[in-house]
Amino acid sequence: MATPETLLEPGEEEIAAGLVRRIGEGDTRAEGELVERYSRGLLYMLRRRAGDPALADDLHQETFRIVLERLRRQGIEDPARLSGFILQTARNLFLGDYRKKTRRGEGHDVEESPEPADPAPGQLTGVLRREEAARVRQVLAEMGTDRDRQILFRFYIAEEDKEAICADLGLSSLHFNRVLFRARERFKSLMTRAGPAPERPG
Amino acid sequence: MDHSYIDEQQVAERYVLGQLSQEEADLFEEHYLHCTQCLDRLEAAEGLQRGLERVAEEEVARAVVARAGVLAAVGRLLRSRQAPLAVTLLLLVALLPSGLLLWRVNDLEQAVESRPVSSTPAPSPSPATPTPPLPPAVDLRPELEAVRGELAEERRRSEELAGELSRAREPQVNVPILTLAPERSAPGQEDEPTHRVSLAASPEWIVLALEVGGPDHPFYRAVLTGPDRQPVWQASGLQADATGLITLSLPTSLLRAGDFAVRLEGMPAAASPVTVARFSFRVTP
Numbered sequence: 001m002a003t004p005e006t007l008l009e010p011g012e013e014e015i016a017a018g019l020v021r022r023i024g025e026g027d028t029r030a031e032g033e034l035v036e037r038y039s040r041g042l043l044y045m046l047r048r049r050a051g052d053p054a055l056a057d058d059l060h061q062e063t064f065r066i067v068l069e070r071l072r073r074q075g076i077e078d079p080a081r082l083s084g085f086i087l088q089t090a091r092n093l094f095l096g097d098y099r100k101k102t103r104r105g106e107g108h109d110v111e112e113s114p115e116p117a118d119p120a121p122g123q124l125t126g127v128l129r130r131e132e133a134a135r136v137r138q139v140l141a142e143m144g145t146d147r148d149r150q151i152l153f154r155f156y157i158a159e160e161d162k163e164a165i166c167a168d169l170g171l172s173s174l175h176f177n178r179v180l181f182r183a184r185e186r187f188k189s190l191m192t193r194a195g196p197a198p199e200r201p202g
Numbered sequence: 203m204d205h206s207y208i209d210e211q212q213v214a215e216r217y218v219l220g221q222l223s224q225e226e227a228d229l230f231e232e233h234y235l236h237c238t239q240c241l242d243r244l245e246a247a248e249g250l251q252r253g254l255e256r257v258a259e260e261e262v263a264r265a266v267v268a269r270a271g272v273l274a275a276v277g278r279l280l281r282s283r284q285a286p287l288a289v290t291l292l293l294l295v296a297l298l299p300s301g302l303l304l305w306r307v308n309d310l311e312q313a314v315e316s317r318p319v320s321s322t323p324a325p326s327p328s329p330a331t332p333t334p335p336l337p338p339a340v341d342l343r344p345e346l347e348a349v350r351g352e353l354a355e356e357r358r359r360s361e362e363l364a365g366e367l368s369r370a371r372e373p374q375v376n377v378p379i380l381t382l383a384p385e386r387s388a389p390g391q392e393d394e395p396t397h398r399v400s401l402a403a404s405p406e407w408i409v410l411a412l413e414v415g416g417p418d419h420p421f422y423r424a425v426l427t428g429p430d431r432q433p434v435w436q437a438s439g440l441q442a443d444a445t446g447l448i449t450l451s452l453p454t455s456l457l458r459a460g461d462f463a464v465r466l467e468g469m470p471a472a473a474s475p476v477t478v479a480r481f482s483f484r485v486t487p
């Protein structure tokens with residue numbers, strides 16, 4: 001079985017090193033390729049961390065600005081780990097922003113403490129969530145057995161370990177993986193059929 | 203590309219649930235940064251999780267209303283600015299069945315009066331002059347008696363409900379308080395709960411005082427699961443008090459005999475929820 005150390009895609013190192021070299025040589029097309037290749041993943045990571053789409057967008061843009069300037073000027077120590085460099089730049093920016101806000105917030109009373117990520121969802125978020133719930137209900141209705149439905153709730157909601165669920169329900173690891181895979185793929189196909197989702201507000 | 207590790211270990215799902223170690227999460231982020239397949243998978247898993255959460259919330263809400271006989275919801279409303287709505291809701295719940303039954307009794311009484319039944323049995327029909335059979339609704343008195351019985355039962359239940367409501371509005375005395383310390387055992391290896399509580403015959407309230415361990419978070423989410431490990435109730439946006447306690451007051455109608463657990467999650471301002479503690483207790487009949 002693969003280990004976490006092998007998570008980097010085999011071709012990624014060569015592609016990353018090539019992009020770093022070409023940007024260093026002044027190839028502006030390579031800059032566009034870099035942004036296209038890493039943009040979606042970077043934005044996903046930042047939105048997840050920040051919980052604020054507007055902040056994530058700002059950090060996303062700032063990360064690429066810093067990374068590109070650095071690659072144009074002096075390159076990086078390990079070009080094959082370009083994605084690691086981009087991520088670290090983004091994490092540092094996010095932490096810097098967070099610390100700045102925390103410092104500003106010192107001495108504030110409880111009422112001014114940060115709100116949870118989603119304290120009172122807006123109308124659009126409410127509609128999106130209802131749509132998601134409707135898709136999930138359809139996925140649940142199409143599942144073979146109550147046991148399969150139970151797997152989803154216990155894994156995603158009760159957050160029980162896979163091993164505990166399998167032992168309790170007398171399932172093989174393969175069956176468990178298959179149930180999760182089918183549910184996810186069905187949900188994905190329902191999402192695709194519904195068309196691209198609008199921007200999720202924070 | 204080799205996705206076998208990601209598939210086998212549910213790395214994407216565990217990332218969405220915030221269950222990966224920091225090292226695993228960093229490695230996975232480095233991977234998905236350029237992997238469209240994993241990004242698709244992450245977005246689907248995230249949507250699925252949110253949708254399941256909403257479905258579970260709706261189911262829990264339905265179960266609470268059904269199991270608590272509307273009382274818990276009404277009790278909460280009574281303490282809020284929506285008290286008039288609660289009273290209306292209660293009156294509807296309490297009076298509607300009685301009103302319908304009363305209407306049915308009146309209807310039947312009128313029918314009985316307008317169509318008196320003969321005290322002598324009907325002669326048996328002769329083969330020469332066949333008599334048409336009596337319509338089945340001729341003798342309405344048994345039905346009238348049955349509906350009167352239902353009405354009496356409904357009135358008794360309404361009075362019971364009104365009594366429960368009245369008790370819910372009264373100051374509570376000797377409310378059982380269960381102070382729970384976080385479990386120390388590893389996930390999936392839970393010991394038998396040391397905390398026990400027995401249920402009173404009549405519905406009442408119980409206060410769970412959770413000792414919040416680990417790092418402080420601005421807000422918490424608590425999920426109560428029942429003996430079948432299904433969520434029974436949950437609430438977000440909870441804050442620990444100055445002594446580090448989160449207190450939950452719950453109607454005992456949510457509980458039944460068996461082992462219950464409360465999972466407490468910290469909601470960091472700028473990161474995914476993290477499980478900070480798990481508390482368990484046993485409900486005895």
